[in-house]
Amino acid sequence: MSQFLREYLTVFWFAVLALLLAGLLLGISALVRPNKPTAQKLLAYESGVDPIGDGWSQSQVRYYFFALLFVIFDVEAVFIFPWATQLERYGTFGLVEMGIFVFVLLLGLVYAWRKGALRWV
Amino acid sequence: MISALVASDFATPHVDYHALAPEIVLGVGICLLIVLDLFLAESRKWLVSTVAGLILLGAVLPVVTLGVIGSDVRSMFDGRYVIDNFSLVLKALFLLSGYVVVLMSSRDTEERTPYQGEYYTLLLTSIMGMVMMASARDLVSVFVALEFLSIPAYMLAAWRKRDSKSNEAGMKYFLLGVFASAVMLYGMSLLYGVTGSTRLVDIGQAVTGTDHLVGVQVLGIVFVIVGFAFKVSAVPFHTWAPDVYQGAPTPITAFLSVASKAAGFVALSLLVFLAFPAAKSVYEPFLWVLAAVTITVGNLLALKQKNIVRMLAYSSVSQGGFILMPLAVAGTGDARTSLRAVVVYLIIYAATNLGAFAVVMAVSRKTHSGEIASYGGLFNYAPGLAAVMTLFLASLAGIPPFGGWYAKFGAFKAVLEARTGAAYTLAVIAAVNTVVSAAYYITLMREMWMKPAPDGDESPVRVPRNLVAALVITGVATLAFGVLPGFSGYGAITGLAGAFGR
Numbered sequence: 182m183s184q185f186l187r188e189y190l191t192v193f194w195f196a197v198l199a200l201l202l203a204g205l206l207l208g209i210s211a212l213v214r215p216n217k218p219t220a221q222k223l224l225a226y227e228s229g230v231d232p233i234g235d236g237w238s239q240s241q242v243r244y245y246f247f248a249l250l251f252v253i254f255d256v257e258a259v260f261i262f263p264w265a266t267q268l269e270r271y272g273t274f275g276l277v278e279m280g281i282f283v284f285v286l287l288l289g290l291v292y293a294w295r296k297g298a299l300r301w302v
Numbered sequence: 303m304i305s306a307l308v309a310s311d312f313a314t315p316h317v318d319y320h321a322l323a324p325e326i327v328l329g330v331g332i333c334l335l336i337v338l339d340l341f342l343a344e345s346r347k348w349l350v351s352t353v354a355g356l357i358l359l360g361a362v363l364p365v366v367t368l369g370v371i372g373s374d375v376r377s378m379f380d381g382r383y384v385i386d387n388f389s390l391v392l393k394a395l396f397l398l399s400g401y402v403v404v405l406m407s408s409r410d411t412e413e414r415t416p417y418q419g420e421y422y423t424l425l426l427t428s429i430m431g432m433v434m435m436a437s438a439r440d441l442v443s444v445f446v447a448l449e450f451l452s453i454p455a456y457m458l459a460a461w462r463k464r465d466s467k468s469n470e471a472g473m474k475y476f477l478l479g480v481f482a483s484a485v486m487l488y489g490m491s492l493l494y495g496v497t498g499s500t501r502l503v504d505i506g507q508a509v510t511g512t513d514h515l516v517g518v519q520v521l522g523i524v525f526v527i528v529g530f531a532f533k534v535s536a537v538p539f540h541t542w543a544p545d546v547y548q549g550a551p552t553p554i555t556a557f558l559s560v561a562s563k564a565a566g567f568v569a570l571s572l573l574v575f576l577a578f579p580a581a582k583s584v585y586e587p588f589l590w591v592l593a594a595v596t597i598t599v600g601n602l603l604a605l606k607q608k609n610i611v612r613m614l615a616y617s618s619v620s621q622g623g624f625i626l627m628p629l630a631v632a633g634t635g636d637a638r639t640s641l642r643a644v645v646v647y648l649i650i651y652a653a654t655n656l657g658a659f660a661v662v663m664a665v666s667r668k669t670h671s672g673e674i675a676s677y678g679g680l681f682n683y684a685p686g687l688a689a690v691m692t693l694f695l696a697s698l699a700g701i702p703p704f705g706g707w708y709a710k711f712g713a714f715k716a717v718l719e720a721r722t723g724a725a726y727t728l729a730v731i732a733a734v735n736t737v738v739s740a741a742y743y744i745t746l747m748r749e750m751w752m753k754p755a756p757d758g759d760e761s762p763v764r765v766p767r768n769l770v771a772a773l774v775i776t777g778v779a780t781l782a783f784g785v786l787p788g789f790s791g792y793g794a795i796t797g798l799a800g801a802f803g804r
Contacts, residue, residue, distance in 0.1 A: 267312070272314065274314040284333075285333070288336055295340040296340075
């Protein structure tokens with residue numbers, strides 16, 4: 182067995198262990214518990230609410246814009262956080278680079294704002 | 303690995319601003335276009351197209367100065383972004399064909415779509431991706447450039463919002479493009495796994511196609527080539543092309559069939575010449591089959607088309623096969639000849655095909671039809687258009703003395719110089735196909751010159767000035783490349799195109 186495969190052996194044993202454990206617990210409880218199904222027991226449990234209407238429900242298309250706008254800030258954050266931790270190291274160059282990056286994203290926000298995407302019509 | 307990255311000191315990369323000037327001009331220009339569109343009154347929106355054209359011409363300027371100053375190679379980011387003669391020639395090609403597309407669209411978009419600002423912003427973004435592709439010398443920068451140029455193109459293909467054909471075009475282009483990207487990324491990850499580097503030059507040293515892990519190498523090479531074969535619509539990965547070309551707005555069709563395709567070929571040449579030079583036993587047979595099948599199938603399907611845009615779509619598939627031809631012998635033949643043949647073909651094909659689409663646009667303003675039969679009587683009511691269209695069709699068919707002839711000559715020369723049985727067979731297949739292709743080009747010519755107008759309406763066509771400018775640029779280029787292949791400027795361009803910098 183090559184070194185490469187040997188390193189993956191751990192993963193394999195973990196998978197086996199997980200399967201064994203889950204099978205064991207479910208199996209024991211299936212053997213031990215009494216089985217008396219009633220209609221009441223099939224209802225949503227405690228905090229659940231009985232479903233009303235179709236499974237094919239509609240949601241506001243307007244949320245889609247907000248999801249897109251959220252992506253702008255999300256991507257911004259993803260790049261800014263690691264950059265901020267190493268701010269001193271990157272120096273002026275990094276600052277200018279990040280300035281350009283944020284500017285381009287801001288432009289996207291200005292675009293959305295001018296086009297009225299931020300208004301809840 | 304990660305700890306090593308954190309511990310290493312960050313060194314400010316060297317940035318050559320003159321070399322990056324085309325990209326900077328484009329980038330700033332795109333931001334400017336967005337702002338301009340937002341704060342411009344509706345009655346002055348026509349300014350946007352003018353500004354877009356000026357930005358493209360402004361970006362050509364540094365390309366010219368870089369070319370004039372000297373032939374030294376400017377390399378940045380450890381050779382991952384290189385400005386050499388090859389990239390300069392192609393940058394100029396992308397920017398100028400982009401300018402012609404802007405000329406073609408400025409009337410079209412005013413009539414059909416209200417989203418001018420977004421249209422030109424996306425168009426320029428796509429062109430910026432192509433300009434980046436010409437300089438990319440690393441798997442990552444190649445991929446980023448590819449996505450940069452593709453994603454705006456998906457949206458542009460679907461630009462006629464209310465037209466179901468255009469929606470179909472955008473959807474098909476998007477789905478197949480993304481699928482191709484996925485296949486290509488898988489190939490790239492395999493190549494990176496085998497070689498341990500993303501730089502094309504390093505990959506070129508490590509990938510030999512013979513030693514251990516040869517299976518992984520072959521998979522990597524084939525998958526990456528398949529990804530770009532989608533982009534250049536090589537058979538059997540061409541199925542999206544006719545539908546997309548027919549559904550997209552005509553200027554965008556011209557753009558996709560010329561600039562986007564050229565970008566795919568640029569990436570293919572980069573890979574073949576820089577990343578896989580030692581693995582010719584792997585890529586050559588594969589590209590050989592692709593080229594032969596592409597030329598033949600493209601031609602046979604073009605013969606049956608009744609719609610001019612679909613005919614030009616299949617014709618462009620078949621022309622793509624001719625550009626694949628020198629690449630299929632890149633290893634056994636002379637590499638410089640092959641590379642030069644590819645670049646020259648791309649330049650001439652761009653001029654010719656853009657021109658043909660400009661004529662299609664001009665004619666459809668009157669006939670409102672894309673049927674080949676609707677071209678009857680064109681010579682009677684618009685002799686100029688008929689003459690120019692004949693020029694473009696003759697060039698596409700490879701009839702001397704027009705540009706297409708010289709392009710095909712270069713491709714055949716590159717193949718014949720390889721002096722192998724396979725190369726000669728490919729040349730014979732291509733030669734037979736050249737004759738076959740003349741059939742559908744000549745059918746259209748006959749329609750224009752000899753048939754009467756189908757509806758008897760012989761009122762002249764009013765061609766807007768922008769379109770005339772586009773026709774003049776492409777017509778002069780097509781003619782000049784064919785009649786004067788030896789004139790000094792052109793010789794310099796082809797000479798420049800024959801080498802990569804490292």
